[in-house]
Amino acid sequence: MTTALTVQHDVCLKAHNTLGFAVNAEHFVAVADESELEQAIALADENDWTVFLLGGGSNVVLTQNLTGLVIQITDTSAQYESMPNGNTLISVGAGKPWHELVLETLDHDLTGLENLSLIPGSTGAAPVQNIGAYGVELESRLHSVRAYHRPSATWQTLNPSDCAFGYRDSIFKRNPGHYFITRVMFELNDHIAPVTHYGGLEKALLEAVSTSPTNAQMTPVQQAKLISQTVIGIRQSKLPDPAVLGNAGSFFKNPVVSSDHASRLRVRYPSLVSYPQPDGREKLAAGWLIDESGLRGTVAGPVGVHKDQALVLVHFGEGSGQDLMALAQRVITLIQANFDVTLEIEPIVL
Numbered sequence: 001m002t003t004a005l006t007v008q009h010d011v012c013l014k015a016h017n018t019l020g021f022a023v024n025a026e027h028f029v030a031v032a033d034e035s036e037l038e039q040a041i042a043l044a045d046e047n048d049w050t051v052f053l054l055g056g057g058s059n060v061v062l063t064q065n066l067t068g069l070v071i072q073i074t075d076t077s078a079q080y081e082s083m084p085n086g087n088t089l090i091s092v093g094a095g096k097p098w099h100e101l102v103l104e105t106l107d108h109d110l111t112g113l114e115n116l117s118l119i120p121g122s123t124g125a126a127p128v129q130n131i132g133a134y135g136v137e138l139e140s141r142l143h144s145v146r147a148y149h150r151p152s153a154t155w156q157t158l159n160p161s162d163c164a165f166g167y168r169d170s171i172f173k174r175n176p177g178h179y180f181i182t183r184v185m186f187e188l189n190d191h192i193a194p195v196t197h198y199g200g201l202e203k204a205l206l207e208a209v210s211t212s213p214t215n216a217q218m219t220p221v222q223q224a225k226l227i228s229q230t231v232i233g234i235r236q237s238k239l240p241d242p243a244v245l246g247n248a249g250s251f252f253k254n255p256v257v258s259s260d261h262a263s264r265l266r267v268r269y270p271s272l273v274s275y276p277q278p279d280g281r282e283k284l285a286a287g288w289l290i291d292e293s294g295l296r297g298t299v300a301g302p303v304g305v306h307k308d309q310a311l312v313l314v315h316f317g318e319g320s321g322q323d324l325m326a327l328a329q330r331v332i333t334l335i336q337a338n339f340d341v342t343l344e345i346e347p348i349v350l
C-alpha cells in the first residue's frame with residue numbers, strides 16, 4: 001500500500017533543535033513507518049536531494065539552512081516481549097523521546113536504563129552517539145538496532161558488536177547519511193546490577209538513602225527507581241533544561257591524553273580532574289579545563305558558556321549556529337594554549 005507523503009517546503013527548524021537556531025529545511029517530511037521512510041528516500045533520489053534524518057535535535061548544531069530533504073520519524077511505539085531466558089525484549093520506535101522510554105521501562109519494573117535518565121533527544125538518536133551518563137553507556141544495555149542502510153539499499157539489524165561503539169561514537173556517527181535508524185531494541189530484566197560508583201551519583205545516593213526509611217531491604221527495581229530520581233536531581237541542578245535555555249548537552253568530548261601529559265599538567269594544576277583509562281591513558285574533565293580557564297559563565301552576545309557546567313554552551317535567543325561556533329573556537333583555542341589539549345566538538349555540526 002502506498003500512502004502519499006506530505007512534504008513541506010522551507011520549514012523553520014527552530015522547534016526541532018534544542019539549541020533553538022532558526023534555520024530552514026528546504027524540504028521536510030515526517031514519516032510514520034518503514035514503508036514511508038523508503039518512500040521518502042525514493043523521493044529524494046528522484047529529485048537528487050540530499051537526505052538528513054533529524055531525531056530530537058538535541059545533538060546537532062544547525063549553522064545554516066539545510067538543503068535537500070530533512071526526515072523525521074514519528075513512530076513512538078514500544079513493544080515488550082518476554083524472552084526464553086526470562087529477560088524482556090523491548091522494541092522501540094526511533095521517534096520515542098528517550099527519557100519517556102527510561103521512565104516507562106522503570107514503570108514496567110525493568111532495570112538498566114536508570115543512569116541514563118533525563119537525557120534529551122529521541123531513542124533513535126541514542127545509539128548514534130552511544131549516549132552515556134553516570135557510569136553507564138547505551139551500548140551495555142542495547143540488544144540491537146534496526147536501520148535502513150542507504151548505500152546498499154537494504155534493511156539491517158545490527159548487534160552491539162556491529163555498531164563499532166566508542167565514547168560518544170558509533171558506526172552511525174562515523175558514516176553520516178548511511179544509516180537510518182528506525183527501531184532500537186533493549187534486553188532488560190528486574191535485577192541488572194545497579195551502577196553507583198560515579199562520584200557525584202554515589203554521594204547523592206548516600207544522602208538519599210540515609211533519609212529513606214526503606215533503605216535496608218531495597219529490591220534492584222526500587223534501587224533503580226531511586227537512582228533515576230537521583231540522576232534527575234543532579235542533572236536538573238547543573239544542566240540547563242533545553243525547553244528553557246537552548247543547549248545541546250556537553251558541547252565537547254572529555255579529551256584523552258597520555259599519562260605523561262596528565263602528570264605534567266598535574267604538577268601545574270594539582271586539582272586537575274582525570275579518570276584513568278583501560279589503556280593507561282587518562283581522560284580529562286573538559287568542563288574542569290574550561291572552568292579553570294575562567295570561561296564558565298562567559299556571555300558572548302546571544303550565546304555563552306553555561307554558568308553551572310562549563311562543558312555546556314548555551315543559546316540565549318536570537319543568535320545563530322555561527323555565533324555558537326565562534327564561541328566554541330574561542331574555547332578550543334584557549335584550552336589548547338593553556339593545557340596543550342585539543343578539544344573535540346561532541347554534537348554533529350551541519
Ligand code: EPU
Nearest residue numbers: 133134135249250252253254273285287288291309310311
Ligand atoms: N567540572 C568543573 N567545572 C565545570 C564542570 C565540571 O570543575 O564547569 C568538574 C566537576 O567538578 C567534575 C568533573 O569536572 O569533577 C566532571 O564533571 P561532571 O560530573 O559534570 O561530568 P562531565 O565529565 O562534565 C560527562 C558527560 C555528560 C554526563 C556526565 C555524567 C561527556 C562529554 N559528558 O560530563 O554527558 O551527563 O559526565 O556522567 O562525556 C552529554 O554528553 O551531553 C552529557 C551531558
